[in-house]
Structures are given as structure tokens and as C-alpha cells.
Amino acid sequence: MRKPLGAALLALAIAGAGAAPAVAAPVDTAGSFGKSVDTETAVSTVRDAVTSTTESLNQALNPSVRAVNFAGTVSLSNCSGSVVRFSDSEDDDPALVMTNGHCLETGMPGPGQVVVDRASSRSFGLLNASGSRVGTLRASKIAYGTMTDTDVAIYQLTTTYAQIKRSYNINALTMADTHPVAGTAITVASGYWKRLYNCNIDGFVYRLKEGDWTFKDSVRYTSACNTIGGTSGSPVIDQATNKVVAVNNTGNEDGQRCTVNNPCEVDESGNVTVRQGINYAQQSYQIPACFGVDNKLDLSASGCVLPKP
Numbered sequence: 001m002r003k004p005l006g007a008a009l010l011a012l013a014i015a016g017a018g019a020a021p022a023v024a025a026p027v028d029t030a031g032s033f034g035k036s037v038d039t040e041t042a043v044s045t046v047r048d049a050v051t052s053t054t055e056s057l058n059q060a061l062n063p064s065v066r067a068v069n070f071a072g073t074v075s076l077s078n079c080s081g082s083v084v085r086f087s088d089s090e091d092d093d094p095a096l097v098m099t100n101g102h103c104l105e106t107g108m109p110g111p112g113q114v115v116v117d118r119a120s121s122r123s124f125g126l127l128n129a130s131g132s133r134v135g136t137l138r139a140s141k142i143a144y145g146t147m148t149d150t151d152v153a154i155y156q157l158t159t160t161y162a163q164i165k166r167s168y169n170i171n172a173l174t175m176a177d178t179h180p181v182a183g184t185a186i187t188v189a190s191g192y193w194k195r196l197y198n199c200n201i202d203g204f205v206y207r208l209k210e211g212d213w214t215f216k217d218s219v220r221y222t223s224a225c226n227t228i229g230g231t232s233g234s235p236v237i238d239q240a241t242n243k244v245v246a247v248n249n250t251g252n253e254d255g256q257r258c259t260v261n262n263p264c265e266v267d268e269s270g271n272v273t274v275r276q277g278i279n280y281a282q283q284s285y286q287i288p289a290c291f292g293v294d295n296k297l298d299l300s301a302s303g304c305v306l307p308k309p
Contacts, residue, residue, distance in 0.1 A: 001034010035232035073191035079103035099233030131194035199224035210263035251279030
């Protein structure tokens with residue numbers, strides 16, 4: 001899994017001021033996992049900046065691609081994320097931020113470990129539609145976090161949805177509560193890099209194994225979503241509904257088999273497939289059933305299948 005790169009300063013000099021995103025804060029110990037900050041080279045950073053510009057032009061010229069923007073996404077010190085709500089959330093509920101479990105400031109949860117209701121004062125940079133940082137949001141706690149079966153963390157904030165709307169005129173992204181469909185046009189919106197990746201859901205992976213961790217029913221992207229370090233935790237948005245259907249988390253970088261940063265696909269018969277250069281996300285439709293009135297976590301609620309402590 002991945003978090004951005006020490007070579008970014010050199011890349012800025014090569015690509016030109018304003019052509020590439022800002023450099024991240026110092027990397028923490030989770031920086032080597034999945035799509036969080038890693039040691040990408042300056043060459044790959046320049047290539048990525050060029051690709052981003054090309055994709056933006058393609059989107060402008062192709063009206064069939066829905067214009068998803070950055071409003072409601074957030075940047076973390078080493079990852080991306082988004083302010084999310086459920087279909088039955090109230091405006092005066094404490095707002096929630098979703099990112100990856102491997103992006104937790106407390107370190108990556110081990111296999112079988114679930115973090116619940118742990119105090120946190122982590123800050124998040126809130127972005128507007130154009131990707132400009134307009135404010136800082138702060139957590140009151142980690143409501144939920146795990147890397148078992150999925151790779152997700154949900155933070156509860158000190159502010160409500162109504163307060164965010166009033167202060168910044170930004171709405172939270174709504175999470176879908178149904179399983180996405182293969183072929184769906186999606187956008188991976190990275191608040192860290194302020195970059196949008198457009199592609200389709202290629203299919204679903206019975207088990208995605210990466211090092212000691214195993215994820216269930218993962219989303220596999222088509223190759224156009226060539227996400228890089230720093231995109232961990234980005235919302236995966238259905239272009240037709242503008243709802244969040246998954247959270248971006250990893251990809252096979254080197255063609256290795258089932259190692260960290262090189263997840264492999266395992267089917268129901270145990271057959272292993274390695275797809276170098278292909279990236280993945282974890283579905284989020286299971287999450288709404290685990291939160292009740294006032295956005296309170298309830299892992300015993302009917303229909304809640306998230307792993308429990």
C-alpha cells in the first residue's frame with residue numbers, strides 16, 4: 001500500500017512551478033503500505049503530472065464523462081480522504097471522514113485488529129470543488145479502523161455537517177449502501193495530490209492478499225486508474241450518482257506475488273493471479289448499516305458485517 005515521495009521537490013523543479021502538487025508532510029511509519037506516501041521516483045512524478053493534464057483535457061472533450069470534482073475531499077499528512085455521510089444522516093450529526101485503515105496515525109492495524117472509539121485530534125485539509133484548501137477540520141476520535149477484510153478508517157469530527165456547510169459551503173459525499181456493478185464509470189479523487197483518476201470498475205476480487213493482510217470482495221480498476229502513493233484513502237465515486245462506492249487502497253507495483261505493495265488475487269478455488277500495474281479499492285456499501293442515530297457506531301446493528309474487536 002502506498003503514502004508521497006521524497007523526490008517530489010526535484011520533480012517540481014523539472015516539471016515547472018505549478019505543474020505538480022505540493023510536497024507532503026514527513027512520512028510516518030505507515031508510509032510503505034498501499035497507496036500512501038512512498039518513494040516514487042522523480043521521473044514517475046513528472047510522468048504523472050503530464051498524465052493528469054492529459055486526462056483533464058480528455059474529460060473536457062468527452063461529455064460522456066461525468067465531471068466529479070474535489071468538493072468534500074480532504075488531505076491528510078500522508079494520505080487522502082473524504083467527508084462522508086449516510087442517506088439517513090442529519091445535518092446536525094457530527095461529520096465523518098473516511099480514509100484507509102493503513103493511514104491511521106496510530107500505525108497499521110494488524111490482521112484481526114479492530115480500532116473502535118479511540119481519541120484522536122488529527123487534522124484534515126478540506127478542499128473545495130477546484131481542489132483549493134479552504135479550511136481545516138479536526139477529529140474528536142477514530143470511530144472505526146481496521147485492515148481485516150477491508151482497509152478503512154472512519155474519523156468522527158468536532159464539527160457537524162451543517163457547520164461545515166455554513167463555514168465553507170461544502171457538502172459531504174454520500175456513501176452508497178448497495179454493491180457496485182462491474183463496468184461502472186468511476187473517479188478516484190485524491191485530496192493529497194489534488195488529482196482525479198477516471199476509469200471503470202473492471203471486476204471484483206474474491207480475496208486480495210497483501211503481506212499479512214487479506215481483503216474481501218475488493219474492487220479492481222481498469223488500467224486507466226494508475227493511482228500512486230498519496231492516493232490511499234481517496235473516495236471512489238460513481239460518476240452516474242456522485243456517491244462513494246469504495247475507498248482506494250493498493251496496487252501491484254512490481255509484479256511480485258502477495259507481498260506488501262504487490263497484492264495478489266485469490267479466487268474461490270485458491271488460484272492466485274498477479275496483475276502488475278493494476279490497482280484496487282475496498283467497497284464501502286457495508287459501512288452505513290453499522291452507524292445509527294447521530295452517526296454513532298453500532299457494530300451489533302442488524303446488517304452490520306464489519307469486523308468486530
